[in-house]
Amino acid sequence: MRVLVTGVSGFVGGHLAEHLLDSGDLVVGLSARGVWPKELAHLSRQVRIEPCDLAEASESDLVDLIGRKQPEAIYHLAAQANPQASMADPRGTWALNLGGTLNLLEAVKATGLPLKVVLVGSGVSYGNPGPEHLPVSESCPLRPNNPYAASKAAADLLGIQQYLSHGTDVVIARPFNHAGPRQGANYVLGGLARQVAEVELGRRARIEVGNLDVVRDFTDVRDVVRGYRLLAQKGASGEIYNLGTGQGTKIADALAILTSLARAPIEVYVDPARVRPVDQPLLVADSTKLRAVGWAPAFSIEQTLADMLQYWREIVARET
Structure with missing residues (x-):
């Protein structure tokens, strides 16, 4: 399958490119910077990366690009993906997360190509669900409480509107928190793993x-x-699928796993400055709908954290 991945040079984009290549797909990537970061340099041999800022690109340029690449599927990952960063830059977050999605979907519509768009939303768009909505299914009301969550919720609605109005083949993935090797230290588990390695x-x-x-x-x-x-x-076109394990992990328990793997005693200090002003106490997915089409998680939280810690050990050891 010929595929186009927006945001290919990011944490998830790199892993997606690797999986698609392993599955035999031909992959082209879009990235605002148009260059591979060092940790993804190995992908440059198989994946052509095109510089493209979706928030700034004109429809004609996007139509031309999609027309030249002729993808059978587009995975739309490009986003400002950090909730905390979105609080500091709400306008930039909305411009990319909603405006960039609008630019892409309008270009897809204009090409008339029979392709599928996998639009990546976010489980944080559900906000802080009441106990009657836990675990969270796709029917839970959206009550986003930060610009990132709100802009992703709006982009989901845009995808549904494009499907209903124009027949664009859009399917929406709504992943909950994810983690793994190469995740940055600005996310909670990546930050904990890096600190343990340090x-x-x-x-x-x-x-x-x-x-x-x-x-x-x-x-x-x-x-x-x-x-x-x-x-x-x-x-299915126009449908939303939650993506999550269905199992909740307390941050304290994740930290306990990491400290149990540590090669040195770990002292823990709770820093009030690190406590977010808006923090959902509990958010767990009901992914029954996605499991019905054949998905199930293969990695345990223990394996994920072990792989993350090993990644950060290698990074920290190379730093001077």
């Missing part, structure tokens, strides 16, 4: 954490990208 090497005396009582449904990124490809193959 303590092991004597680079810091302790690790600093925020709210450890938060419960999240963490899915390994390698399972997440398998779900995306499955939706490109079997997802």
